[in-house]
Amino acid sequence: MVGRDERDATSLRFPHGIELPVAEDLEGVTLGVPAELSGEGIEPGVLAAFDASCKRAEELGATVLGVNLPHAPHALSAYYVLAPAEASSNLARFDGVRYGLRAEGASDLLDMYTRTRHDGFGPEVKRRIMLGTYALSSGYYDAYYGRAQRVRTKIAEDFAAAFAEVDFVLTPTTPTVAFKLGEKTDDPLAMYLSDFCTVPMSLAGIPAISIPCGLSEGLPVGLQIAGPAFSENWLLDAAHALERTLGFDGSRARA
Numbered sequence: 001m002v003g004r005d006e007r008d009a010t011s012l013r014f015p016h017g018i019e020l021p022v023a024e025d026l027e028g029v030t031l032g033v034p035a036e037l038s039g040e041g042i043e044p045g046v047l048a049a050f051d052a053s054c055k056r057a058e059e060l061g062a063t064v065l066g067v068n069l070p071h072a073p074h075a076l077s078a079y080y081v082l083a084p085a086e087a088s089s090n091l092a093r094f095d096g097v098r099y100g101l102r103a104e105g106a107s108d109l110l111d112m113y114t115r116t117r118h119d120g121f122g123p124e125v126k127r128r129i130m131l132g133t134y135a136l137s138s139g140y141y142d143a144y145y146g147r148a149q150r151v152r153t154k155i156a157e158d159f160a161a162a163f164a165e166v167d168f169v170l171t172p173t174t175p176t177v178a179f180k181l182g183e184k185t186d187d188p189l190a191m192y193l194s195d196f197c198t199v200p201m202s203l204a205g206i207p208a209i210s211i212p213c214g215l216s217e218g219l220p221v222g223l224q225i226a227g228p229a230f231s232e233n234w235l236l237d238a239a240h241a242l243e244r245t246l247g248f249d250g251s252r253a254r255a
Contacts, residue, residue: 019233021240026060029238031225032067032166037197043176045216050172053213053223056245057170067162067169071154075200078155080192081135081148082203087125088132094120127188156204163228168238171197173210173222201226209239213246 002018005011031054038050054064096102096116103119106112121129135144162169174194184191201208206229213223223246227235 015230016233018236021233021236023237023241024244026057026062026238026241029062029168030166031057031062031064031168031170032162033064033170034067034069034072034162036069036072037171037200041175041196042172043216046172046174046176046221049214049216049221050170050223053242053246054170057242060241060245064170065166067166069155069158069162069169069200071151071158072200074151075155075203076192076196078148078151079195079199079203080131081144082152084128084130084132085135085145085148086132087128088130088136091121091125091129096120124188152203155200159200159204159206159226159228167227168231168235169226171224171226173197173224177216177219177221197224205229207232207235209235211239211243211246213242 002014003011004013033054038047042050058064094100094117096106096112101116101120103112103115106115134140135148159169175196176194198208198210201224206226208224208226210222210224212220214221223242225235225239225242227238
């Protein structure tokens, strides 16, 4: 998890080893709260727990400021172009020949490919492969994938500007509390909206951590703290200090 892997072109040499967090307060820390990720669309109960967490951070010595991430609302759309495109490309190798499952009973090579990919991938994976293949097709590559990459760059620039003013960015982890098992299985778009607050960090390539910060409707609420690239040790320290004083209110969870 830490350091360069010569067999992994996506890995990096990490400049610092991970250390155990020890901070007990947030003295001297500046936290930025983006209105784009902490206002409209967030459930009232989640927002109340988030606001209480910001106040607790101030009690621990932090300065809480508003910051702007103007392109963050477009992150979800960009992510669900880029992620399926990458899934389509990366999963192309799982054809029953070189990697993973090989379906039995095939009559010829094409039948083996078809059976293997039919049996080996679930509905969501198939959906992402199809979306990604469409986005990467020659007629739509620049209109979808290329444009989504440009949005990703804008989002990264927004975070860079925010981190010039604050040490960390604070948001709810999800717009809602947990939904019932299987409740949104037939509505993928509603499921994707749960990622609204977290995908901007993934697109920007920055570390983030989620910690519990209370309950809403008897269910846990998450608080997300994001920092600049390679700020993991400072991020863990801030999360440690906050988590020591935040958490559940002791009421019984909803059945």
